[in-house]
Amino acid sequence: MREDYEVIIGLEVHAELATKTKIYCSCSTEFGSDPNTHCCPICTGMPGVLPVLNEKVVEYAVKMGLATNCKIARFSKQDRKNYFYPDLPKAYQTSQYDLPLCYEGHVDFKVNGEPKTVGITRIHIEEDAGKLIHDPYTGDTLVDLNRCGVPLIEIVSEPDIRSKDEAIEYMQTLKSILEYLEICDCKMQEGSLRCDVNLSVRKKGETKFGTRTETKNLNSFKAIGRAIEFEIDRQIKELENGGTIYQETRRWDDDKGIGYAMRTKEDAHDYRYFPEPDLAPIVLSDDYVNGIEAALPEMPNVRRERYITELGLPEYDATQITNSKKMAEFFDKAVAKCGNAKLVSNWLMSDVSRKLNESEMEIDNIKFTAEDLGDLITLIDKGTISSAIAKKVFEDMFETGDAPAKIVESKGLVQITDESAIRDLVISVINENEQSVQDFINGKDKAVGFIVGQTMKASKGKANPGIVNKLIMEELNKRKNG
Amino acid sequence: MKITHEEVKHIAKLAKLSLSEEEVEKYAKDLGGIAEFVEKLNEVDVTGVNPTAHAVDKYNVFRADELKDSYNREAILKNAPSKEAGCISVPKVVE
Ligand SMILES: [Zn+2]
DSSP: OOTTEEEEEEEEEEEEOOOSBOSSSSOBOOSSOSTTOSOOTTTTTOTTOOOOEEHHHHHHHHHHHHHTTOEEOSEEOOEEEEOOOTTOTTSEEEEOSSSOSEEEEEEEEEETTEEEEEEEEEEEEEEOOOEEEEOTTTOOEEEEOTTTTOEEEEEEEOSOBOSHHHHHHHHHHHHHHHHHHTSOOOOGGGTSEEEEEEEEEEETTOOSOOOOEEEEEEOSHHHHHHHHHHHHHHHHHHHHTTOOOOOOEEEEETTTTEEEEOOOOGGGGOOOOEEOTTSOOEEOOHHHHHHHHHTOOOOHHHHHHHHHHHHOOOHHHHHHHHHSHHHHHHHHHHHHHHOOHHHHHHHIIIIIHHHHHHTTOOGGGOSSOHHHHHHHHHHHHTTSSOHHHHHHHHHHHHHHOOOHHHHHHHTTOOOBOOHHHHHHHHHHHHHHOHHHHHHHHTTOTHHHHHHHHHHHHHTTTOBOHHHHHHHHHHHHHHHHHO | OOOOHHHHHHHHHHTTOOOOHHHHHHHHHHHHHHHHHHHGGGGSOOTTOOOOSOSSOOOOOEEOOOOOOOOOHHHHHTTOSSEETTEEEESOOOO
16 A cells, blocks of 8 residues: 555444344244245235344343443434345335444454554444345346344444554454354354445545445455455555545455445435334333443453463463454363463464364364363373474374374373483484494584484484483583593 | 425335326325425424334333244245245346
């Protein structure tokens, strides 16, 4: 991005709430079922039906509001947002217009080590729409209404975001909070957490905002980052070439890596909101709100601070581990088993993360347990196996899910610490490598490394490296001085 | 209150209705009449009355998050003029 421009970004994040049933009827919210099998007259918009609000939707939205420092409305109502689209059988989406449940909050996080605060304008409840599938045989569009009426919260930020990195960290922060509250499963690839990016650019020093565009429905961190980069570039190029930015809705094609304007007419966005007459207002008491606040679980930022101050983890590691509640829980269990927080953290940050990334897995799909990782670390701490062998055991655990002690035993990987056995090995290696011994005597210290390598190899990696080093120096010095 | 032809055309477009020029003329008059009637409310003195979105004094009508059987798919799709692969089939939607 050019140095003389600045970018202004606001995010609208949609999170599907992890309730059992839909927002206004008792149909299931389960993902991935056969099309149109979680439907009833209410969620398919039949005339004459009466929607009734799911109490969990209010509770979950208030939880998110409190966790993001919002004010909670004591009086709130629902409204109809009118537009025609085949995924919306009622021809209106029940949402909230002027009196959202939560408003005026903020979240704090760090971007590349620097503190950042992003304001939350509002959080409101609404219903999701159905799913449209393109039918390649007939060229028609197929409508699946299972998702219709799945409860959503929409979290609207202030235009406080100034870079791609800030946008991604903000999204990561919201995702962590949603996971810790256990109100959204946050499966971005399934669309249960997604966001719209409002973006404009302006020359530095300019006080007026430029015209913004809205890129809809981004459902991965990668897509958010790439769509933002693309749109910043496009707007700056357009302005530099004397063009105009139009206020428009855009789509992002992640496969092709391009964004494009949707062909909808601007006046289609005249939503004619009006109060939903079938749904009574929501009035919340102080007792209700205080009760939810008192029951909030530990939030990711608090857990992170605890890991830093109580367990002595570096800030970066603590952030990475606490970003995911499942990762943090895995960490806690492993530490409870072996008592070595730093080593557990190192393993999670390196080998475990690497294997998860390589196999595109989440920590909860891993074959071995957190306790197994704790046991592996205990084996290292006690000197039963070396760190090098531990890496091999770990590979095995990852593939088979077997307990580390079982792998160590069945493969005979126990570390050799018996000095006389190691001395025998060292002497035979020295005897077979006369050239290296002469090199050492002539002052080439590098020769030692070669002999260490050969000895470790002869022990199949099982000899204790510290003892190997010590004994090699003893034997070599004997030859030198003898 | 006067409703212009442009306003009628805009509302018709939002409602996905196509109107002839005569119909636009007729609806401009009809809608104008309705709006005028509603304007009578402006004559009422509402000093000291709080705005409300609901006529009935009822709030917090909730249900528990308990699963019940959905309808079977046949019943849900019964009124669809065209269906395919368990879905309602509609003309291609272009964005
Ligand atoms: Zn339903």
